[in-house]
Amino acid sequence: MADVEVFLDETPGETRGVIARDGLFTQLILHRDSDRPSDRLGARCVGRIARVEPGLRGAFVDLGAGEPFGFLPLGKDDKTGEGAKLEVEVVAEPRERKGPVLRRLGEASGEPRLLAPGPDVTAILAALAPGIEPQTGVAAIRAALEAEEDALSTALVESSSGLDLMIQRTRALIAVDIDHAPAPGHDSRKNREAANRAGLSHAARLLALKGWGGLVVVDLAGVGLHGDTIMKMARAAFAGEPQAAFGPLSRFGLMQLSLPWRRTPLDERLLDGRGRPTLATCAIDMTRRLRLALLSDPATPRLVARCAPDVAVLAAPLVEALGPRAGVRADSLIAVGVVRIEEAR
Template identity: 55%
Template sequence: MSALETFLDETPGEVRGMVVRGGRFERLIIQRESDPPQHRLGARSVGRVTTVDAGLKGAFVDMAAGEPFGFLPLRKSDRVAVGDKVEVEVSAEPREHKGVTLSLIGAGEGEARLLRPGPTVAETLTRLAPGVEPRAGAAAMRASLEAEEEAMAPGALFAHLGVRLMVERTRALVAVDIDHAPTPGRDGRRDKTRANREGLAQAARLIRLKGWGGLVAVDLVGTGHDGAAILAAARAAFGDDPGVAFGPVNRFGVLMVSLPWRETPIEERLRGADGRPSLETRAVDAVRRLGVALADDTATPYLTLRCPPAVAPMAGALAARLGPRARVKADPALTGGVEIDEG
């Protein structure tokens, strides 16, 4: 892979964009046809104020997309009342069963409605990688599956760096643990410095890939760190986003970072309330795998996707958009995965 690549996977029911930098996945953007367009990052709408909560210093806004309503933080100078029409823009997508977070554009007119959709996946890829033409087709579908696998994993081993990384999200914060395996015969202190620098870079990458924000606690290798060097490495890793804030390394060797929330976390997009892949996720994933098989095998008259009966109706409707060679069959013998047969 080149230094910077992008992929655009337009599987029926879902569009995904992937950014790859230096051979590693940096971003995974997912937009589903079932997403309310008013909830996408950057979407602008007219909404009606339903509640003003002085304790939360904000208001809840109905944008004709159902509940939960969007939350609009208010400054002291903002004057809104229940029933007012306001023009708002999504600054953070839904997460943790909460609605979108909004920014106030100004007074609104007319009924609650979408004024302007947020950027498409293709437009987001163009912003993140200007001048890079996205790869599509089977290559993009495979990249999509690989990116999802890494985004859903809790950690990674970077053997060539001697670094093992765990990145886990709790309700309170994101915990990052950087472990280092010393190399015999090498300068241990220098190795630890390198491990922390590389560990910070990979932790920041994985957090971006997962779509996470909030408070991040990074447990560095060793103690007695050079605070200025660690801060420089953290800034290089997490970028120059003005919404990012860094704390000093404490005496326990922990660095605190605050990241802005903007996107729905990948695991919340893909999993249901029970923590398992949702029915929609399973159906789209099955159709994506069928799409790869169809691209790889252009000689067979048609391919049949066998899937669990619960998945088959949704998968069948989506697979029909792949063309006449795609077929779907419910198989009661399958409870989890899918099978693809010739003919």
């Protein structure tokens, strides 16, 4: 049995749920107060077909919250036309500036509107780790910060198996490179097998943590690999994803698989197009770190976070929600993304 820990961090502006299994983070669920409820996974809405796109075999659906509209795949013989009212469910959240992907539930009437929001973070954690009470407070904040760092990483080295792993996403696919460092005096074939097993396991974990889906190409360590052995490793690694589809191992040591998209990728939630934290991310992160300082130091009467002016503007209402012991101060000499927490004087 895996040792499972669950964390719930409710920082003003953002709620995070984190799951760790055997000391490794496997899930990071992030909901922001600014999210459109109609875009969250599992939300049910009445939608109006805004336009049908035969070339895409689908329709764009107005959910009542403006663009980007949701996308509803249509069957070859589906005659649904513009203006039709349908009850739909979100099966994949927005990504890459596209709206959510929808599933038709039935006919509907009335104006586009939200019927029921998707499950909140607490409910999601309960479904993923039933019966385990989430840890909150300091432990949850630290887990939220560490899980974010893990999720945004692109490289992993594990000395016990000799694993050297890289994982990157392009517009077309996700590339996973599994390599290994031979250890003197050890069986190189067994070392490669251990590295491939560990690499596939970590790849599955990191893909889930990042919220990535689509086509995945894995470059395995070594040549002349045994296809059946590799496929058993891969299926075991991705056993938690029932919709994973596997392709055969190529003679070049490449394996392909397909994973469903469900949640908005974490990097798209937190970073801008240049890979830097957005101002909103900086403001929430500063608030989270200030909250950690307040909980860790209950004796200090008041703590103030100093940050860049643009971040301070967004953070002010979030910090106010922390109570009278918390404050924020704009400092034009501090770069965006940097925060200094100090006792108020």
